[in-house]
Amino acid sequence: KAGVTQTPRYLIKTRGQQVTLSCSPISGHRSVSWYQQTPGQGLQFLFEYFSETQRNKGNFPGRFSGRQFSNSRSEMNVSTLELGDSALYLCASSATGLAGGPGTDTQYFGPGTRLTVL
Amino acid sequence: AQSVTQPDIHITVSEGASLELRCNYSYGATPYLFWYVQSPGQGLQLLLKYFSGDTLVQGIKGFEAEFKRSQSSFNLRKPSVHWSDAAEYFCAVGHNFGNEKLTFGTGTRLTIIP
Numbered sequence: 275k276a277g278v279t280q281t282p283r284y285l286i287k288t289r290g291q292q293v294t295l296s297c298s299p300i301s302g303h304r305s306v307s308w309y310q311q312t313p314g315q316g317l318q319f320l321f322e323y324f325s326e327t328q329r330n331k332g333n334f335p336g337r338f339s340g341r342q343f344s345n346s347r348s349e350m351n352v353s354t355l356e357l358g359d360s361a362l363y364l365c366a367s368s369a370t371g372l373a374g375g376p377g378t379d380t381q382y383f384g385p386g387t388r389l390t391v392l
Numbered sequence: 393a394q395s396v397t398q399p400d401i402h403i404t405v406s407e408g409a410s411l412e413l414r415c416n417y418s419y420g421a422t423p424y425l426f427w428y429v430q431s432p433g434q435g436l437q438l439l440l441k442y443f444s445g446d447t448l449v450q451g452i453k454g455f456e457a458e459f460k461r462s463q464s465s466f467n468l469r470k471p472s473v474h475w476s477d478a479a480e481y482f483c484a485v486g487h488n489f490g491n492e493k494l495t496f497g498t499g500t501r502l503t504i505i506p
Contacts, residue, residue, distance in 0.1 A: 278435075307493070317482065317496040330493050364435055366494075380426070381486075381494060383436040 276301065278367050278384035286390045292353040295387045299346050299367030305329075306348040307381060308340060311362040320363075323348055355391045362386045394419040396483050398497035406505050407475055413468040413500050415483030424486035425466040426494065427457055431479045439481075442466060453477070478504045 279298045287293050299306050307330075308320040319332040323342035342348045346367075352359055366381035397416045405411055417423055424443050428436040440451025447459040457468045466483060483497040 280435075309494075316498045317494075319493045319495070322493065332493070366436075380438060380441055382438065383428070385435040388433075 278365055278382055280363075280365050280384040280387050282387060283385065284388045284390075286392065287355050288392050289355055289357060291355050292351065293355060293389060295350045295352075295363055295365075295389070297348045297350070297365030297367075297384060299348070299365075300369075300382055303367035303369050303382075304346055305368045305381075306342055306346065307366045307368075308348070308350050309364040309366065310334075311364060311386070312360070317364070320350070352389075357391050360389060360391045362388050394485055394495050396485050396495055396497035398481075398483055398500050400500045401498070402501045402503065404503040404505060405473055408472050411468075411470045411473045411477070411502070413481050413483075413502070415466045415468065415497060416464050417466065417483075417485045418464065419485050423466075425457075425459060426484045426486060427451065427455070427466075427468050428482045428484060429453075429479045430482065430499075436482065439468070473502075473504055475504045475506070478502055 281296045297306055305324045307322040309317050310320055311317045320334055321328055321340050322330040326342045337353045340350045364383050364386045366383045368381045395418045399414050426441045427439040429439050430436050439455050440449045440457055442449045442459045449457050455470050457466055459466050480499045480501045482499045484494040486494050
């Protein structure tokens with residue numbers, strides 16, 4: 275099976291612009307989560323989508339949004355970019371099977387999108 | 393609130409030496425625990441996970457971890473490290489009941505010296 279893929283791998287934007295990142299989960303996986311990784315804050319949960327619905331959300335401003343399509347692919351959008359949004363954005367997918375509850379599923383991570391805001 | 397603590401920011405070990413990376417968690421219910429490894433510029437790769445059952449968990453690349461409920465710990469071990477093990481290691485706790493969020497520790501950077 276192919277792993278989680280993220281596009282683009284690298285992105286450079288300027289302050290005030292918006293950006294869209296894409297994530298394709300492992301085939302058959304229905305849950306997609308997004309994380310932001312920075313040297314100062316570490317790995318922080320952004321949000322999680324399951325069956326095209328946002329199921330969980332972290333503590334990020336409304337400038338950060340996402341969506342999930344019927345094929346489970348997900349996009350993340352950041353509007354009005356700030357310098358502090360420079361980070362590695364990681365996407366993870368899981369099967370979210372019923373046995374043991376959804377939270378017991380392992381999340382598999384993609385390689386990330388490195389966003390630099392100038 | 394749930395949290396994960398990795399007390400060692402940076403560890404240096406000699407190639408061939410044993411390794412133990414510490415992880416302590418705070419979580420009200422039964423924890424689901426993970427160790428991930430991240431090489432420079434890469435995403436996270438799962439090393440091993442603990443959901444229930446045997447408290448000694450075997451993972452990939454010769455790693456193992458032991459869940460100790462009494463100490464709220466899930467330390468990662470390897471009997472003999474290789475230069476390719478140099479990376480950053482993250483401990484994480486997963487949440488159940490429909491919450492897919494992982495809460496990560498701050499990571500431990502491992503340096504291997506010849």
